[in-house]
Amino acid sequence: MTQRLTTRLRELLAGPRALMAPGVADPLFARIVVQQGFDALYMTGAGTSATRLGMPDVGLLTLTEMADNAARIVAASQLPLIADADNGFGGPLNVRRTVQEYERAGAAALHLEDQVLPKRCGHLAGKQLVSKNDFVAKIHAAVDARRDEDFVIIARTDAIAVEGFDAAIDRALAYKEAGADVLFVEAPSQAQLPDIVPRLDHPVLYNMATSGKTPFLKREEIEALGFKLIIYPNWMMLAAIKAATGVLQTLKSEGTIASIAPEVPSFQQFFDLVGMQDVRALEERYGVPEEARTNY
Secondary structure, eight states: OOOOHHHHHHHHHTSSSOEEEEEESSHHHHHHHHHTTOSOEEEOHHHHHHHHHSOOSSSOSOHHHHHHHHHHHHHHHOSOEEEEOTTTTSSHHHHHHHHHHHHHHTOSEEEEEOBOSSOOOTTSSOOOBOOHHHHHHHHHHHHHHOSSTTOEEEEEEOTHHHHOHHHHHHHHHHHHHHTOSEEEEOSOOTTTHHHHHHHHOSOBEEEOOTTSSSOOOOHHHHHHTTOOEEEETTHHHHHHHHHHHHHHHHHHHHSOSTTTGGGSOOHHHHHHHTTHHHHHHHHHHTTOOGGGSOOO
């Protein structure tokens, strides 16, 4: 029997090492994560907003759009997916539906944040928070709503930027009491990092965001601080933006892509990445005539 992705994530989080989850925004990037041998991946809300809307992460995406993206990423990767679920897209009843839709999509975990509607990216200014009690109610709703007891509920607080570090710890402790499996204190500074895990005494997520507000530490350094899960939200996308910009600049200045052709994946490497060998195996299995099978 195939192990559930939720159960696999629980096992990874219980392991001796901090789990690294590269951020992806679509199934193509998810396949690259698989190709490179990672054990889990993260669906970035900012990346999803960028790829689906070409807009910043300011709460414009809907629950169904986010859940649909999660389902496509899981289908392409078959890895445990930790997925951004913003603030649950409303109140406690909305949170219940959010958990159920993410479970149906195949995600292994989601994180909810204690911001008001419309939310902001955790590393942007202008954030506002719901009350601690209101968010505790949302965590209770999330825990009650899950059908799979191994589905991981991550509670994120954005309180450092709004109410200060001690208030963020106080909120996180309340979310722990409400049943959150993992805690996520957003955008701590270098000086604040050593105090987080000892004060929470619970599995904690480290967000290696690109803003630079939280330092770019090595995995071993993050493990030494006690964190159990590390997400890298948009690094692959930023690298792709730089590479794509370079291609277009070359095309515009040289009028040809000949000079960069040897530097990018080949036609065959691209199709193999997106599953060509699986397609060929299935065509053989189901008796597609050899002359009609997909080939290079």
